[in-house]
Amino acid sequence: MKTKSKKEKTAVAEEPIVLDIPEEEIWTYQIEGLAAPHINKPYKNYTLKKIVFTLTIIIAVSLSMFFTIRTVQKDTFEYEPLANNTYQFSKFSNTGNITELDIDYVTTAEVDKLNPDKAKIIKDETKVVTEIREYALNCDEAVQVINIGKDVAKIDGKAFYSCWALQRIEVDEDNPYFCDVDGVLYNKDKTKLICHPCDRDTYLSEKYGHKPVFDDNGQRTFPVEGDKEFEAYKRDVLTYIVPSTVETIGELAFNYAYLQEIYLPEGLKRIETLGIFEIPLLENIYSYKPNSDINFETQNLGEIYLSLPEGLEYIGSDAFSYNQAMSYVYIPSSVKYIGHHAFWDTVYKEDGNLKGVTQIDIGMSEEEFKNVECGDQWKPQYDHMLFKKSVDEVFDAQRKTM
């Protein structure tokens, strides 16, 4: 019965329809169940409808614009009150001309009438900032220096994400929770490196007198291997020695840094998620044994060896991703966890040859390595026969000598 009715329905739809429409009714003929056509007839008695229509449209359009503008409009500084009557610095939207940022008190920005190119910063010293939210600064292209106030007690690891022009982070000496070492942010006892600014090389170049050179397009150029000043430039600007006290490289700590060599201390236990991520110039990671003879000023570190330090336990996800200039990785036997994609895209093919990290040396046996918790695709992969292939791992490997 049911099937029959469905067939009937279909039959109705397919029935040829013939309408007898007289020539003079072609523009007015109304189909049953549908509205009547209105063609070639003026809308004479529609004055009220026209007014209502026009007013509705004007209100709707005005509201559209209002809502859109309100949603996009951003205060330069945004804060959230906290339970202890202090404030969290939650969002910074640069007016484009703020190059130095103080994070200490609730602040507003106004245009300085005497100097319109600079924002006039007004601080309310009764409202203290104690926290900096994740992504408080996100993809800022102007801020060069951030000054952290004495009361700031909590800084999220992602607070200063992709601040392309950031050269230095300075911390008030009276701050009991954080400190800085020449523009790099640490916790107070320097056991955790929190943020190495993206553009710190510009600050170091100026500090050590490496005069900027500009090409024909006005782009700044840097000494490259072979130039006579390269060695000094490499020592002063392209090398970073992580202090011997550091046990943790924080989340996103080194991302996009302009570094060729990083020295890690033996005693470092954790490299967090994206800790040393996408440093295109990074060729070598060295480790050193902390001892009293070390002189950081002269970069005399005593015993140095290649790759990751003994004692390292944790390598976060994407910790070393996209470091294609790196060529050697040795995973010490102390490692207990390797996050997913930890060494992603550190190997590539050029002219048919594999370049970058072409194998992973592991300082433990295959049996021992089974106890290491490994995330998916933690090894570098390269294109092979239209698919991806992981590089080989070499167990019981001896660390390469310098």
Place this chain on the structure above:
Amino acid sequence: MSDNNKSSIIDKAKSLFTEIKTHWDTPAEGKYVPYKEYKDIVFAVGSNYAGSKTLEFITFASSCYLIMHHYKLPYLTFSVINIINMPLNYISQLIWWFVCDNLGFLPKKTERKLNIVYIAMMIFGLATIFFDFSALFDQTSAFIKYLNGLEGMTAASCFKVFGTHFLYTGWVGARNIFWRKKLLPKYGRYKYSLYSDVIPKCVMVFLIGWLPVYNVPDVATRVWMANLLFACFNVFGFANNLEICTKSISPNLQERILVRSYPIKISHIFNSILAIILPVIIGALRYEWADINVYRFVIPITFTAAAAITMFFAGRVKERIPQPPIEKKVQIKFWDGMFGVLKNKYLLINNVVGLIDSLGNGMLPFVTILYFYTFRLSGLPYSLIVALISFAGTPPDLLSPYFLKRFSYKQIMIFYQLSRAIGNAAIVLAIIFCGENLVLCGTICVVVLFFMEMTKTVPTTAGHDMNVRIADYQMYLSGERLESFAGVYGWFTGPIVSFVGLIIPVLLLQYGFNSNWDVLFIDASRRSIIAIPLIIDVIGFLLMTIPYFFWDYDSKKQNMVMEVLKRRAEVTEKKAQEEGVEVSGGYKG
């Protein structure tokens, strides 16, 4: 298989072959499209679709990899530009609708006035671009201060963006009148623009990759220059015009669905092949998707080839809307347009659905994020997964004629919204609860996407036909399809859409999404960036079922509407001939 079945299949195949052979050049009685045109549709729509899909790699939006990776424009800048363009958009749209729904044929005086307006706009636009007016700004005024505070902008760049939109509007408006009048009588309303735009579009596609605007160091300058470049790019269209044309290829409903289900579906194979080949080629580049050569060579060459094939076959695909000759067409005045579309109940239903759908506005392409950032796919594995999922829709689509006969459009669309809600909810659960286990999470997502794609194609076909029916019904109501004036619904729903549509971008910004997509490598951020908007989308899909309960426009009503349209065309043409008027562009059906 029994002998009877075998012989029945053979008989059917034989009769199909005879049918095709007999009606290769001339259609069968009651039908309008010869089978030869089916063949032409495959190549014409195939290349047009592939070309237009290739262009999706180049858009001035946060979802475009070129914009975000090379141009590095702040995410909210696009909303700011949208606001700057908004007032002029409203005014220019009114003129645009009027011109389009009169098919470019306006009273001479009106046409002259409009051209003067358009030329003046172009001159103003060019002046803002070539000269620096910032010295005239009072930097201390609240307005200038506000403009300087906008993300990625300064007052000077805002003014240039403003001027660019004048240039764009004037240029596009003048072209619209000129080319419609010149080409529409010959090529019809849906594909004429291919003929006027294809060559400049090819040139612009090359320029987008080769002009080093993304190297401009200052972000505000980069923003206005990129906006100008993309405005010029957008002046010339290359939409999927031929497929749109085929939606009105026949006044016969079944034939329309047949064309949609077979030649059109087969034509999409071109794009499927391209969807496999392109990522493989891009995967072989030094920096894969981040390699600028994608935009210098791969996209322009692919697009140009597709465009050339499109133009070769474009002339062979015809639209067949029963309509009076252009010389005798109904003149649409402003209020005819406005009140005409408001009388269309079915258009209202569609717009309410669209309004609810805006809940998902501003969402990132989560499937792309899953592939690139969660599973790190590239090259052939990426192509295979994409091909596998997009293929999932093909078998059900071939059965579209059956499903569309068997179920009402109302049932199909309600099922569609519910299946989206369930599918997206399953993906959210997989991301939240098995996000750490890439293999398990990936498998669940791919399986769900596969089923979602399978259940998508029949409703999509129904949706396309519903839109054509709505336009046919509008033609019955108003004497024209008023596809442009229908945009006024957007004005009414605008406040809600603009309010709701910016919720997701602001949420995304909170989770760290901005111009640097690397934030998607951070598991927690990526999870929030994908999952929260998807949850909002699920709510939207559930609500979208409600308006469809009011849809009662069935095939019987549609057939009656087509009869009225045919009769109008027939009588009008007859009268014109009696008056001795030379006519063009009409179709009696």
